[in-house]
Amino acid sequence: MDMSEAGRQLVDGRFELIAPLGAGGMGTVWRARDIALHRDVALKEVRPPDPAAAAAQPGLTEQLRERAIREARALARLAHPHVVTIHHIVEPAPGTDGHPWIVMELVKGGSLHDRLESGPMPVADVLRLGLDVLSALRAAHAEGVLHRDVKPANVLLRPDGSAVLTDFGIAALHDSTALTSTGVLIGSPEYIAPERARGEEGLAASDLWSLGMLLYVAAEGVHPLRRATTLATVVAVLDEPIPAPVRSGPLGPVLERLLVRDLSVRPDAAQLEQLLRDASAAPAAGAPSAPAAAPAPTVLGQYGPPGPQPGT
Template sequence: MSGQDHGGPAAAQTDGPAELVAGRYRLLRRLGRGGMGVVHEAEDVQLGRRVAVKMLTAVEGLAAEDVAWERFQREIRALARIEHPGVVTLYDSGVHEGVPYLVMQVLDGASLADLVVATGPLPASAACTVALGITDALEAVHATGVVHRDVKPSNVGVTGNGRVVLQDFGLARLAGESAITRTGALVGTPQFMAPEAMTGGPREAAADWYGLGACLYLMLTGELPFGRTTDVGAIMERALDEGIRPLTASDAVPRPLAHLVRELCRQDPVLRLTDASVVRETLVPLMYGGTQDLADLVTRHVRAEAVDAVRATAVAARGASAVAEEPEYEWDQSGSLPGVADLMSPVTLSDTTRRIVLGSMTPQGALSRQREAVGLVQRGQVREAARMLAVVVQVCLSKLGPDHPTTLTGQYWQAVCLARLDAGDKALEMLSRVNRRVAGRADRTDGTDD
């Protein structure tokens, strides 16, 4: 969750042999990609813990006096100065083969952007819980003299227990220091960017509070502040002209929240609400039960991802099995598993990515990854295990066959993941198929021995 641009359970897997960064961090899979670089889940081989490694490829090969290099240095200083449960923790930093990197805590859960895409508008209680988490984080950040500069839904993480974490300080700078944006460059996300930032003005703490207001708008409405257009010019024109449209109070949007969004999103930073205590006064009375509501939303989202991973495996199973028997799964014309029509369409590897993954990972590598996944399950990191197994099982089906013990073991642990994510019906379906395969192997073995 410590990155953006999620590509689905299977697409996130790293291809080929795992790269070792700085002789210490073994890259496992890509978590996301942003303007500054790529974020990977990795294993710290010295301490034996999971971490997120952010490779700042945009800084690669640049001189020390370059603006992008200076941005990297400021990011390190900004993150190192903050210690707060609502702010992602920086563990380490350095340069690997000319590319600067950051090592941060890896967070299991989902980004706010993913949640809203998957669920639509959030209940007011859940929206208030997220907003309060961002408020607490911003207060801590600003107290150290840091301005985040890119508060947006994809930079807000929500863990499985409903904890809210502000992450990706790739655009952060120290308050009061000169801007580090290239001349004429627009750094940030226009939909959630304060008007003064769009015109090249200084980005003080008020710009972060505007980002909070825009995030709250998205959570309450399920809509982007300036619509779904990707036309940066049109977004800037609206932001600088009429600004974000005021919300109308309703059952879904309590009047105090509509007022709060208006005050946070004022175009003039001088008039904008920037007092954390005043923000809390509005949020706290409306967030009863919000943490549980938020945790439930994340759980359902994670469960849907796990079921989608099984669907991807089913596609591979159909292509890999040469045995003339009933298919591993019965698919309807829409490509959905029976009984899960309410879930999103199945997630599968693209043809190109699938060829790369299946061609580069050896059976021994798949077995090693499978053992890693089992370890994740035993540590309670079920979502990450389900993602890893989605690719491992595809490799096993392709290279070892549907009856191989490693393939069957991988599918068994996929079923365990589904069961622990409360997708019990799908877990039972998979276990019954594994059991039939195991029984078939035993029958064939008995016949050979006779």
């Protein structure tokens, strides 16, 4: 790696690293400057943040490299306002111990995860968020790309409030070879769809479940199935009833229809879009939700919305 005139690291002789933006299991994302085009970009440095992790898992570095290429190819298929734009991929020279870099659009805003640290969002904002992310997923699905890790950390918010879906590193391409080992759970347990936890892959409906759980958390301010351990969370995703939303207003019925384990009754993307648009048009969607001074909460059924309550 070279050094720029300012004394910063220079990737591919062109991208000047400025500061890290965040790190995760696939590496570190940097804010960088493209000195050729005079613009700021985001660079994903694809390698384990912890060198001990690579040493403990033979083949991990190569798997991350393959996933980087997969992400680049997945994003290259998409040109959509709510999907992060990829500009370039820097691959290491054959026979070297280098690692790939993915050069992406720099979204000048924080993640949804960061936003939710300060509390739930107004229902109107959550509905807009849902439509944005859903449109990104529909574009991806139309190109044969399943995201498989829709969660708040993978949704960025532009200054105008619009959402951008990112991190397709574990995306499944319909015409590509699987990169994961048998028995390995890929995705974030609290946002994974129950059918995926049971080993059923390749379904666009699974991304919609994850979106539904994201919207639930954004509106309600709590995750209904997160438990103290990963195993307990997976068990809850598989079997435990979901508390009915209490502060989601017109979004509540949408969540009740979407977060069902029976795939035959879960709405598809077109149906979900109409449900979200109808909810957005409801008068109560125009103002922030307040916590409900509610009666004793009901719960969503394990395989569908609750039936009629006594006296209704």
